[in-house]
Amino acid sequence: MSLVDSPAPHKPGLEPTSETTARKGNISVRLRSSLQQLLAFGSLIVLVIFFGIMNSRFLLPTNLSDILLSTVVIGLLALGATFVIITGGIDLSVGTGMSLCSVMTGVVLSYLGLPLWMGVVGGILMGTVIGAINGFFISFLRIPPFIATLAMMLVAQGMALVVSGTKPIYFTSTPGFSNLALGKPIVGLVVPNAVFIFFAAAILAGIVMSKTLIGRYTFSIGSNEEATALSGINVRSWKLWIYTVAGAFTGLAGVIIAARLNSAQPGQGLGYELQAIAAVVIGGTSLAGGKGSIVGTVIGALIMSVLTNGLRIISVPQEWQNVAIGVVILVAVYLDMLRRKETAQ
Amino acid sequence: MTQQVPPLLAVRGVTKSFPGVRALHNMHLELRRGEVLALVGENGAGKSTLMKLLSGLYVPDHGSFDLDGKPFVSNGPKHAQELGISIIHQEFNLMPDLTVAQNIFIGREPRRFGLLSEHALNRKAQDLFDRMRLQLNPRESVGRLTVAKQQMVEIAKALSHDSKVIIMDEPTAALNDAEVATLHDLIRGFISLETGVIYISHRMDELKLISQRITVIRDGEYVDTVGTAETSMKEVISLMVGREVSGEQRPTAATAGARTDVVLSVEGLATKALLRDVGFDLHRGEILGFAGLMGAGRTEVARALVGADRATFGNLRVRGADVDIPNPAVAAKLGIGYLSEDRKHLGLMLERDVKENIMLSSLTENSAGGFIKEGALRRTAEEFSKKLRIKTPSVHQLARNLSGGNQQKIVIAKWLVKDCDILIFDEPTRGIDVGAKEEIYKLLDELAAGGKAIIMISSELPEVLRMSHRIAVMSEGRITGFLNNAEATQENIMELATRRISAIPGAVTA
Ligand SMILES: Nc1ncnc2c1ncn2[C@@H]1O[C@H](COP(=O)(O)OP(=O)(O)OP(=O)(O)O)[C@@H](O)[C@H]1O
Ligand SMILES: [Mg+2]
Numbered sequence: 001m002s003l004v005d006s007p008a009p010h011k012p013g014l015e016p017t018s019e020t021t022a023r024k025g026n027i028s029v030r031l032r033s034s035l036q037q038l039l040a041f042g043s044l045i046v047l048v049i050f051f052g053i054m055n056s057r058f059l060l061p062t063n064l065s066d067i068l069l070s071t072v073v074i075g076l077l078a079l080g081a082t083f084v085i086i087t088g089g090i091d092l093s094v095g096t097g098m099s100l101c102s103v104m105t106g107v108v109l110s111y112l113g114l115p116l117w118m119g120v121v122g123g124i125l126m127g128t129v130i131g132a133i134n135g136f137f138i139s140f141l142r143i144p145p146f147i148a149t150l151a152m153m154l155v156a157q158g159m160a161l162v163v164s165g166t167k168p169i170y171f172t173s174t175p176g177f178s179n180l181a182l183g184k185p186i187v188g189l190v191v192p193n194a195v196f197i198f199f200a201a202a203i204l205a206g207i208v209m210s211k212t213l214i215g216r217y218t219f220s221i222g223s224n225e226e227a228t229a230l231s232g233i234n235v236r237s238w239k240l241w242i243y244t245v246a247g248a249f250t251g252l253a254g255v256i257i258a259a260r261l262n263s264a265q266p267g268q269g270l271g272y273e274l275q276a277i278a279a280v281v282i283g284g285t286s287l288a289g290g291k292g293s294i295v296g297t298v299i300g301a302l303i304m305s306v307l308t309n310g311l312r313i314i315s316v317p318q319e320w321q322n323v324a325i326g327v328v329i330l331v332a333v334y335l336d337m338l339r340r341k342e343t344a345q
Numbered sequence: 346m347t348q349q350v351p352p353l354l355a356v357r358g359v360t361k362s363f364p365g366v367r368a369l370h371n372m373h374l375e376l377r378r379g380e381v382l383a384l385v386g387e388n389g390a391g392k393s394t395l396m397k398l399l400s401g402l403y404v405p406d407h408g409s410f411d412l413d414g415k416p417f418v419s420n421g422p423k424h425a426q427e428l429g430i431s432i433i434h435q436e437f438n439l440m441p442d443l444t445v446a447q448n449i450f451i452g453r454e455p456r457r458f459g460l461l462s463e464h465a466l467n468r469k470a471q472d473l474f475d476r477m478r479l480q481l482n483p484r485e486s487v488g489r490l491t492v493a494k495q496q497m498v499e500i501a502k503a504l505s506h507d508s509k510v511i512i513m514d515e516p517t518a519a520l521n522d523a524e525v526a527t528l529h530d531l532i533r534g535f536i537s538l539e540t541g542v543i544y545i546s547h548r549m550d551e552l553k554l555i556s557q558r559i560t561v562i563r564d565g566e567y568v569d570t571v572g573t574a575e576t577s578m579k580e581v582i583s584l585m586v587g588r589e590v591s592g593e594q595r596p597t598a599a600t601a602g603a604r605t606d607v608v609l610s611v612e613g614l615a616t617k618a619l620l621r622d623v624g625f626d627l628h629r630g631e632i633l634g635f636a637g638l639m640g641a642g643r644t645e646v647a648r649a650l651v652g653a654d655r656a657t658f659g660n661l662r663v664r665g666a667d668v669d670i671p672n673p674a675v676a677a678k679l680g681i682g683y684l685s686e687d688r689k690h691l692g693l694m695l696e697r698d699v700k701e702n703i704m705l706s707s708l709t710e711n712s713a714g715g716f717i718k719e720g721a722l723r724r725t726a727e728e729f730s731k732k733l734r735i736k737t738p739s740v741h742q743l744a745r746n747l748s749g750g751n752q753q754k755i756v757i758a759k760w761l762v763k764d765c766d767i768l769i770f771d772e773p774t775r776g777i778d779v780g781a782k783e784e785i786y787k788l789l790d791e792l793a794a795g796g797k798a799i800i801m802i803s804s805e806l807p808e809v810l811r812m813s814h815r816i817a818v819m820s821e822g823r824i825t826g827f828l829n830n831a832e833a834t835q836e837n838i839m840e841l842a843t844r845r846i847s848a849i850p851g852a853v854t855a
Contacts, residue, residue, distance in 0.1 A: 211460040216443075220451060223440035223488075230402075230438045231451045231502075232423030290442035 040284055040299045043332070047303060051310035058313050065190040067302075067309045072181075072198040073098070073257045075301035077276035078283075079205045080131075080249030082297045083215075083242050085280050088222040088289025089145035091243070093134060093152035094250045095272035099265065100160040101126045101254025106169030106264035109177065116174055123258070124251035130156060131247015135240035153273065160266040169264040181259035194256050199298075201252060206294040208245065218242055222289030278325065279304050282332040303328070351414030353378045353541045354399075354430075354510050359408030361394055363746065365738040368394040369565040372408070376510065381532060381542045383556035383573070385549075385585055387778040388750030389736035391565040392545050393435050396512050400425045400432045412510075423452070429509035433499050433516055435545075435749045435776070441488030446470035448487050449502045473505055477531060492519045492686055493639040504531060511535065512543040515749065517551060518776045519686070521639050521804040529555050547750070547778050549578045550807065561585055586780040606630075608798045609681075609767055611650070613659020619822040620645055620656065627767065627798045632789060634813025635802040637842045641819040643802045644686055647769045650800075651676035651683040663767070677706065682765035684756055686772045686802070692756040693744050700726035700740040703758045729758040733788070734781055750777045757785065761792075768792065769800040774808060786812060806835045820844050 051058040077094045084091040105123035108114050114122075130152060137148040171177040181194040209215035217238045220228045229235045258264045283300030285292025307328060311321045352375040361369040369391045376382050386392050397403045399410060401419030409416050412428060419425040425432065439448050446466045447454075455465040470483035479497055481490075487498060496519045503511055511532075517525045532542055532555060544556060552559060553573060561568040561584040568584050606629035614623040619642045627633050635643045649656035652670040661668055663679050670676050676683070685692045694702055703726045704711060711721045726740045733754045737747055744752060753776050760768060770789070774782045789812060793799055803809050809816055816828045818841035826841040 207460070210463075213454060213456075213461065216447065216451075216454060216461060220440045220443055220447075223442035224438070227438035227440055228451070230422050230434065232421065232426055233452050234423075290440070 039335075040282075040296055040303075040332075043335075044299055044303050044306065047306050047310065051306065051313065054310075054314045058310055061190050063309065063313070065192070065195070067305050068195040068198075069192055069260075070309065071301050071305040072194045073253050073260075074272065074275050074279055074304060075198050075298065076201060076249050076253035076256065077272055078279040078297045078301050079202060079294065080246035080253075081273075081276045081280050082205070082283075082285055082292055082294055083209070083218050084145070084246045085277070085285050085287060086218050086222045086289060086292045087239065087242055088225070089138065089239075089243075090149065090277070090287070091134065091246060092146065092149040092273050093130060093156055094246075094253075094276055095269040095274075096153050096157035096160065097127065097130045097247070097250045097269070098254040098257065098272060099267065099269035100130065100156040100163075101251045102258040102264035102269075103160045103164045103169060103266050105255050105258050106171070107163060109171055109174045110169050113173060116176060116180075119174065119177070120180070120255050123255035124248055127247040127249070127251020127254060128244050129247070130250060131244040132240060134247065135243030138243065139236040139239035153270075157267075157270065160269075164264065164266040166266060168266070171258070171262050171264075178259050178262040181256050194260060197252075197256060201249065202294060202298050205249070209294050214238065214241055214245065219290060222291075224290075275304065278329050282329060284332075284336045300332075303332075350378070351411065352376055353413065353539075354543075355411040356395065356399075357409050357411065359395070359398060359410070360406045361391075361398060361403060362406055365742075366746075367565055369398075369405075372562065372565065372567050374560045374567065374570070376541045376543055377558075378541060379536055379538050380557045381536065381544050381555050383552045383559040384543055384545045384562065385547070385552070385559060385581060386562035386568075387585055387736075387780055388754070388776075389748040390562045390585075390778075392562060393514055393748060394565075395562075396432055396434070396514050396543075396545070399430060399512065426506055426508070429507070431503040431506045431508040431511045433503045433511070433513045435514040435518075437492075437495055437499065439487045439495055439498060442486060444484050444486050445481050445490070445498055446483035448498055449473070449505055470501075473501060477501060477504065478527070491640060491644075493521070493524060496520060497524070500528060500531065504535060509540050510543070511540075512545075514545045515547065515776055516544075517546060517548060519772070519804075522806065524639060525551060547776060547782075548805070549582065549779060552581070553578065563587060582779050585778070607662075608664050609650075610660070610662040611658065612661070614646065614649055614656060614661075616645060616649060616654060616656045616822075618645075620649065621822050622659075623819075623822075623824055624659070625817055625824065625827070627800060629798055630793050630796050631814050632793050632799045632801055632812055634809040634816040635800060635819060636804075636806065636809045636816055636838050637819035639804070641842065642822040643819055644771055645822070646819075647683055647771050647800065647802060650769065651681055653683070677763070677765070680766035681769065682706075682760040682763050682767070683769045684760050684771055684773060686775070692759075693752055695745040696743060698741045698743055699730060699735065699737055699747070699755055702744050702755045703729055703740070703762055706759055706763045725762060726758075729762055732784075733758050733761075734784060750781065753777055754781065754785075757788075761788070765797070767798045767800075769802070771802045772804065773801065774803070774805070806838060809833075809838070810835070818842050 057063060077098065081091055081094060101123040104126035105119045108122035109116065109119035134149055134152050137143045138145050179193070181192060183193045184190070185193055185196055209218065217228065217233055220233065221235055221239065225235060279301040280292070280297050281287065281300070282303055283293070283296030285296060304325065307325055308321055311324055316324070354376040356372055356374045359369055359372045372391065372395060384392055394403065398405050399419065401421045401424055411417070417428060419428060419430070422432070449470055450466055454461050455469060456462060457465065467483040474481050479501060481494065481497060487495060490498065496516065500516060517528060520528065536542065546552060556573045558570055559573055559576065559581055560570045561581060563585060571581065607626045608629050609627040612624040615621055623646055625633070635646070637643050645654065648654045650670065652672040652675055661670065668679060670679065673683070700723055704722045708717060711718050711725070723740060730737065730740055735751050735754045735758070737751065744755060747755070757773060774785055777785065789799060789801070801812055810833055814830055816833050816838065817824050818826050818828065818838055820842055825844045828837060
C-alpha cells in the first residue's frame with residue numbers, strides 16, 4: 001500500500017532533482033560544517049604561533065605536553081557538557097561532581113583497599129549516578145536544568161566533603177594509580193597517559209554524537225523538543241540517558257584528576273563547570289541548543305589551555321589571564337555568529 | 346452494501362474541554378476505506394483538537410475511537426503510528442537543525458553494526474523523493490528551507506510510514522497551486538482499498554478536487570456529512586458558519602483612478618541569492634498583489650524592504666524621501682509593517698497572552714514615562730480581538746492555546762494596531778476560515794480606502810484577483826510583469842509566473 005511506488009505524473013516546474021544539482025548541494029552542505037571547524041582550528045594554530053613567537057620556550061616539547069595535560073580534565077568535563085548543552089540544557093554540577101567522583105575513587109582504593117580497576121569503575125559509576133539523578137529531575141520532574149544542576153552542584157560539594165571528612169584522600173596504598181594519568185605510554189615521548197585517555201574519550205564521544213541514536217536525539221531535542229516528542233521519540237528517557245552519559249565523563253574526569261594529583265581533593269572542583277562550559281562555547285556549540293560538535297569542544301578546550309599557559313609564559317599576571325579568557329569567549333562566540341550568518345546568506 | 350464492513354476509522358461521541366473552552370462536544374465521524382474525507386469548520390471549531398485526541402496527545406473526557414471496527418486508545422504519537430495512523434500537524438513539527446533525511450526518518454534511523462549510517466539514511470530519503478518526485482536535498486538542514494519545502498518534508502515524513510490512515514491538518518496552507526497538485530497526486534497514490542485520508546482544509550476550492558465526502562463541524566459539534574459531488578461549496582460554507590457567506594466577489598474598490606501619491610518607490614532591488622532588478626511603485630490607497638510560484642522571491646522582496654535581510658537598492662524612497670532601511674526597527678519607524686508568513690517562529694510569542702502579542706509593537710504609544718498603560722492595552726486588544734473575531738475566552742489566554750487560524754489573526758491584529766502607512770502582508774489568510782477570510786478582506790479594503798498602501802503576497806490566485814488593484818507577478822527573482830485588476834486572469838498570471846528568464850532548463854532550482 002505504499003503510495004510511493006506509483007510515481008506521480010510529471011509536473012512542469014517540479015521535476016525531480018537532477019543528479020548534478022543534488023551533488024552540488026551536498027558538497028556545499030558538507031563544506032559549510034567543516035569550514036566552521038577549520039576556522040576554530042585556525043584560531044588555535046594562530047594562538048600557538050603567536051605565543052611561539054613571543055617566547056620560544058612556549059614551543060618546547062615539555063611545555064606543549066604540559067598544555068595537553070592541563071587540557072585533559074576541563075576537556076573531559078567539556079565533552080560531557082557538550083551533550084547537555086546541545087540539548088539546550090546546562091550542567092552546573094560537573095565541577096563539584098568531579099570532586100565527589102574523585103572521593104569515590106579514594107574510598108574504593110584507600111578506604112576499602114580494593115583493586116585499582118574497581119577504583120576507576122567506582123569513580124565513573126559515581127559520575128553516571130550523578131548524571132542520572134540530574135536527568136531524572138530534569139526530564140521526569142521537569143525541573144529546569146539550571147536549577148536541578150545548581151542543586152546537584154551543592155549536594156555533590158557537600159557529599160564530597162562529608163565522605164572525605166573534608167580532608168584529601170591519598171592513594172598511598174595503590175602506588176600504580178598515578179601512572180594512570182602520568183605514566184608515559186610511549187618510551188621517549190613526553191606525553192603522558194592522561195592525554196591519550198582524553199583523546200580516546202573524545203573520539204568515543206564523537207562517535208556517540210554522530211553515529212548513535214543518543215547523539216542524534218541530542219541534536220533533535222535541542223533543535224525542537226516538542227517536535228521530537230511528536231515524532232514519537234521518548235524524549236524523557238532519552239534526556240535521562242544524555243545526562244547520564246554526560247555524568248560518565250564527569251566520573252572519568254574525577255578519576256583522572258585524582259590520579260594526576262595522586263590524591264582526591266574534595267574541595268577543589270568548584271569553578272571547573274564554568275571553564276568546561278566556556279570550552280564548549282568557544283568550540284562553537286550554541287547555548288540555545290541544536291548546534292555543536294565534539295571536535296569544536298576539543299579545540300575549545302585546547303584554546304583555553306593554550307591561552308592560560310601562553311599568557312603565563314609571556315609573564316602576564318594571573319589576574320589578567322582571566323580577563324583575557326573572558327574576552328576570548330566573547331570574541332569566539334561573536335565570530336561564530338558572524339560565520340553562521342555568512343553561510344546562511 | 347458497505348453496511349457489513351466496519352468503517353476504517355470511527356469517532357464516537359467524543360467530548361473534550363479545556364479550562365474555559367469546550368473544544369469538542371459529542372463529536373462523531375466515520376472514515377470509509379479508500380476515501381478522502383474532508384473535515385471543515387471555522388477557526389477554533391475543534392478540528393485540530395480532534396486530531397490530537399486521535400494521536401493520543403490529549404485524552405478525551407468522553408467517547409471512544411474505533412479502528413477497523415475495534416476500539417483503540419492511542420497513548421502517544423508513536424503508538425498511533427504503530428496502529429497505522431500518521432498525522433501531519435497544523436503547526437510545523439520539524440527539527441530545524443537536523444537534515445531533511447534525519448527529520449523524516451527520526452525514530453527509524455538505519456543502523457549498521459549498531460551505528461547510524463548517514464549514507465543509508467540519505468539514500469533512503471533520496472529514494473523516497475525520487476518516487477514522490479519531490480525536489481528536496483536529503484542533506485540540507487530543515488531550518489534553511491522555505492516554509493513550503495518544510496511542508497513537503499512533513500508530508501514526505503507522514504507518507505514514508507506504512508500507514509492505514511493519514512490525517513492532514515491543513516497540509517496545503519503554505520503551498521501554491523502546483524505544489525497542491527503534487528500533494529493531491531501523492532494522496533491519490535496512497536489511497537487504496539485499505540487506506541483512508543482525513544483532510545482538514547480551509548481552501549474550499551481544493552475539497553472538490555480531492556475529497557469524496559465532507560464532514561462539517563461547528564463550535565465543537567458535528568453538523569453534517571455530505572457527498573462532495575452532490576453539494577455546492579456554498580452549501581458547505583453555510584453549514585460551517587451557520588449563515589450565508591458571499592463566497593466569491595471581485596474587489597469592491599477597483600477604483601484605479603487618482604493613484605498619484607507614490608508612498609513607496611523601489612528601484613533595482615537585488616540580493617546576493619535571488620532577487621534581480623526588482624522595481625515597483627506603491628501608491629496611497631492601493632493594494633498591490635504579489636503573485637508567483639514558490640521560491641519566486643516574493644517573501645525576499647518583503648524581507649528586504651523591512652531590512653530583515655541584506656539587500657542592495659538602486660533607489661529606495663518612502664514618501665518621496667531617499668531612505669536606507671538597515672533593520673526592521675527602522676522600517677517600523679518609517680511606518681512599514683510586515684506580517685511574516687511563518688507566524689509560529691517569527692510572528693508570535695506562544696507563551697505570552699493574546700493581549701501582549703497584539704500590543705507588542707505598540708507599547709511605546711501605550712505607555713507614559715516608561716510605564717505601560719495596562720488598561721489601554723487591554724481595551725485596544727479587546728477591540729481588535731472582537732473586530733477580527735478572534736476566538737478566545739479572553740485576551741488573557743496564552744497564544745499557545747488558540748487554534749491555528751486564531752493565532753494568525755493575532756499577528757494581523759498586531760500590525761493593524763500599529764497603524765502603519767505601508768503594510769506588507771505575506772500570506773495573510775493562510776489557515777484562516779472562509780468566514781474570517783471575508784472579515785480580513787473587508788479590513789484590507791477598508792485600510793486601503795482609508796489611505797494605507799498595502800502589499801499583499803499570496804499563493805492563492807483567487808485571493809490575489811479578488812483583493813489587488815494591481816498585481817506584480819514574479820518569477821525567478823524578477824518581476825515579469827504588472828497586471829491591472831481588470832485585465833488579470835488566472836491564466837495570464839500563471840503565464841507570467843512560469844516565464845523563465847534564465848532559459849536554461851533545469852538551471853534554477855530556487
Ligand atoms: N491546550 C488548549 N488549552 C486551551 N484551549 C485550547 C487548547 N487547545 C485548543 N483550545 C481551544 O479549543 C478550541 C478548538 O481548537 P482547535 O485547535 O481544535 O481548532 P481548529 O478547528 O483546528 O481551528 P483552526 O482552523 O483555526 O486550526 C479553540 O477555541 C481553542 O482555543
Ligand atoms: Mg487547527
